[in-house]
Amino acid sequence: MQPILFCVSMRMRESMEYKYINRIDSPADLKKLQVEELPAVCAELRQFIIEALSKNPGHLGSSLGAIELTVALHYVFDTPNDKLVWDVGHQAYAHKILTGRRDRFHTNRQFKGLSPFTNPKESEYDAFIAGHASNSISAALGMNIGGDRNVVAIIGDGAMTGGLAFEGLNNTSMDKNNLLIVLNDNHMAIDPLKGGFTQYLVDLTTSAGYNKLRWWTYQTMVKLHLMNEEKRQRILRRNNNWKAALSKQANNIFTGLNIRYFGPTDGHDVVGLVRILSEIKNHRGPKVLHIITKKGKGYAPAENDQTVWHAPGEFNVESGVRNQDSGQNAAPLWQEVFGETLLDLAKKNEKIVGITPAMPSGCSMSIMQKELPDRVFDVGIAEGHAVTFSAGLAKAGMLPYCNIYSTFLQRAYDNIVHDVALQNLHVVFCIDRAGIVGNDGATHHGLLDLTYLRPIPNMQICAPRTAEDLRQMLCLAEKLDGPIAIRYPRGRTPMANDANGDASLNDEMVQYGKGVKLRDGKEFAVLSIGSIGNAVAEAIEASGRDIAHYDMRWLKPMDEEILHEVGKKYKTIVTAEDGMIAGGLGSAVLEWMADHGYTPHVIRLGVNDQYVEHGSTKELYHLLKLDKEGICESLLQVQAK
Numbered sequence: 001m002q003p004i005l006f007c008v009s010m011r012m013r014e015s016m017e018y019k020y021i022n023r024i025d026s027p028a029d030l031k032k033l034q035v036e037e038l039p040a041v042c043a044e045l046r047q048f049i050i051e052a053l054s055k056n057p058g059h060l061g062s063s064l065g066a067i068e069l070t071v072a073l074h075y076v077f078d079t080p081n082d083k084l085v086w087d088v089g090h091q092a093y094a095h096k097i098l099t100g101r102r103d104r105f106h107t108n109r110q111f112k113g114l115s116p117f118t119n120p121k122e123s124e125y126d127a128f129i130a131g132h133a134s135n136s137i138s139a140a141l142g143m144n145i146g147g148d149r150n151v152v153a154i155i156g157d158g159a160m161t162g163g164l165a166f167e168g169l170n171n172t173s174m175d176k177n178n179l180l181i182v183l184n185d186n187h188m189a190i191d192p193l194k195g196g197f198t199q200y201l202v203d204l205t206t207s208a209g210y211n212k213l214r215w216w217t218y219q220t221m222v223k224l225h226l227m228n229e230e231k232r233q234r235i236l237r238r239n240n241n242w243k244a245a246l247s248k249q250a251n252n253i254f255t256g257l258n259i260r261y262f263g264p265t266d267g268h269d270v271v272g273l274v275r276i277l278s279e280i281k282n283h284r285g286p287k288v289l290h291i292i293t294k295k296g297k298g299y300a301p302a303e304n305d306q307t308v309w310h311a312p313g314e315f316n317v318e319s320g321v322r323n324q325d326s327g328q329n330a331a332p333l334w335q336e337v338f339g340e341t342l343l344d345l346a347k348k349n350e351k352i353v354g355i356t357p358a359m360p361s362g363c364s365m366s367i368m369q370k371e372l373p374d375r376v377f378d379v380g381i382a383e384g385h386a387v388t389f390s391a392g393l394a395k396a397g398m399l400p401y402c403n404i405y406s407t408f409l410q411r412a413y414d415n416i417v418h419d420v421a422l423q424n425l426h427v428v429f430c431i432d433r434a435g436i437v438g439n440d441g442a443t444h445h446g447l448l449d450l451t452y453l454r455p456i457p458n459m460q461i462c463a464p465r466t467a468e469d470l471r472q473m474l475c476l477a478e479k480l481d482g483p484i485a486i487r488y489p490r491g492r493t494p495m496a497n498d499a500n501g502d503a504s505l506n507d508e509m510v511q512y513g514k515g516v517k518l519r520d521g522k523e524f525a526v527l528s529i530g531s532i533g534n535a536v537a538e539a540i541e542a543s544g545r546d547i548a549h550y551d552m553r554w555l556k557p558m559d560e561e562i563l564h565e566v567g568k569k570y571k572t573i574v575t576a577e578d579g580m581i582a583g584g585l586g587s588a589v590l591e592w593m594a595d596h597g598y599t600p601h602v603i604r605l606g607v608n609d610q611y612v613e614h615g616s617t618k619e620l621y622h623l624l625k626l627d628k629e630g631i632c633e634s635l636l637q638v639q640a641k
Contacts, residue, residue: 131443
């Protein structure tokens with residue numbers, strides 16, 4: 001194996017005592033250093049993050065790429081009075097370390113530990129919650145209006161492809177503000193970025209001579225009392241023509257919106273960034289600083305395979321070898337079942353296409369993308385567009401399988417309602433990461449989809465309990481009409497040999513609108529939907545009680561034959577779902593029973609009216625009493641009537 005080159009050599013690492021960062025408990029401590037010492041601070045931060053994440057996994061690549069920027073921002077600006085609004089908060093690990101959380105950083109993303117993203121409840125230095133992409137410009141603009149402080153929006157990791165970012169950019173150009181937008185351009189989200197704007201950034205160049213001339217001219221005119229803010233704004237409106245002449249390039253999108261553009265510049269030159277930020281921070285009016293960075297900077301494995309090292313899990317620092325699954329559990333991941341099945345279906349039906357918002361590897365649509373690249377569309381971090389684009393494809397006679405994580409599908413609700421369901425278009429929504437997702441926490445749990453999809457007319461909703469259920473539902477969706485949503489969780493499927501075979505529909509396994517009785521019983525009945533049914537089955541067995549169990553499979557339409565049977569036979573019904581109780585399966589069962597004259601006592605198991613914190617899925621399901629032990633405890637407390 002060839003030696004791996006680190007930003008800090010292995011010999012230095014062995015003797016490193018973190019001379020600088022161990023003395024930095026706040027940005028005020030950072031400011032005590034000479035600017036020439038900042039590269040050493042960056043080197044220590046980089047090594048500290050690599051060491052910490054090798055044992056406690058997190059988002060490695062993005063934070064390594066933003067270290068110099070983070071140091072420069074805290075060195076130049078007066079935080080927390082000045083506000084740093086991070087977009088895609090997994091850029092912000094160095095920010096956490098410099099703002100008093102160094103000694104707790106080993107708890108990052110752990111149950112009861114530091115938040116996985118920025119969170120104002122955790123630190124006054126965290127100006128806004130960052131978990132979903134593209135919100136920084138809008139939020140920062142709101143903070144800047146009418147204030148006398150500096151506000152910086154730091155947007156990167158593909159977030160500029162999101163529609164909200166462009167809406168914020170448009171508003172920034174229209175309102176009186178002094179917002180600074182730092183575009184941290186690394187040409188990546190999790191996967192390499194696609195689309196015209198990405199290529200535009202690659203091609204965008206600004207003459208260094210022009211910028212120097214403009215800055216010198218401005219300073220000279222101020223000293224001669226020939227320039228004030230009103231005059232500068234008038235000149236800025238004419239600036240585009242001057243710039244085109246002097247920089248030998250067409251106006252860019254930012255200057256076209258009357259937003260001053262600086263860059264592109266090296267985002268890993270911390271001294272240069274300090275100089276530039278110091279120069280432009282007091283400029284009046286909105287401005288963009290475009291920096292070029294490399295995701296995974298300073299750690300060769302992360303630089304060379306940026307997709308894998310976005311969040312690599314545990315790894316050996318010296319060898320760069322990731323600690324892979326031991327293979328003792330050969331069960332496939334849910335997304336792998338999706339990816340393999342979609343490819344099988346697409347090979348047989350040329351109308352099937354795949355759509356994903358910047359997550360081809362995460363959702364395993366990369367499996368189809370590799371073999372049928374012309375039929376997979378990665379639209380960038382743009383969930384609303386992904387849905388309406390799918391609607392257009394369906395209108396044109398194609399069959400789109402649109403795969404979006406549950407938490408991100410929330411961002412496209414109006415598109416689902418207006419553009420797909422209203423026209424009853426045949427779009428298959430494959431909703432990955434439904435339920436509790438673990439260490440990414442409240443911004444990423446997929447707990448709302450059953451609730452927000454159920455009221456939509458024409459929408460059909462199902463959830464698999466096993467891998468073969470998922471395969472069959474994906475096959476069945478091809479034969480249906482109208483919009484259909486299939487939700488499934490993160491992690492491994494419950495059985496190792498459950499998803500073998502060809503992607504072909506078996507009418508005996510999953511039927512439209514039909515559930516299945518898994519167990520008969522005399523005391524009361526449990527109705528579950530989705531993968532939580534596996535924990536329910538184990539809990540019933542552990543309880544020792546004579547309890548019936550039905551896997552409903554479909555939330556809409558529900559199996560009325562099962563509901564009539566249960567309504568007639570049992571006085572007590574328990575429902576179980578890995579989503580919000582309000583509006584989900586339990587609510588649907590209550591409504592149906594009331595509408596049909598049944599009056600059972602219905603006990604609903606699920607997530608109450610709360611945001612769920614971060615931690616492992618095992619810890620969180622236990623906290624919510626939705627694991628085998630918690631469900632068993634609930635079942636033992638039920639008084640059958």
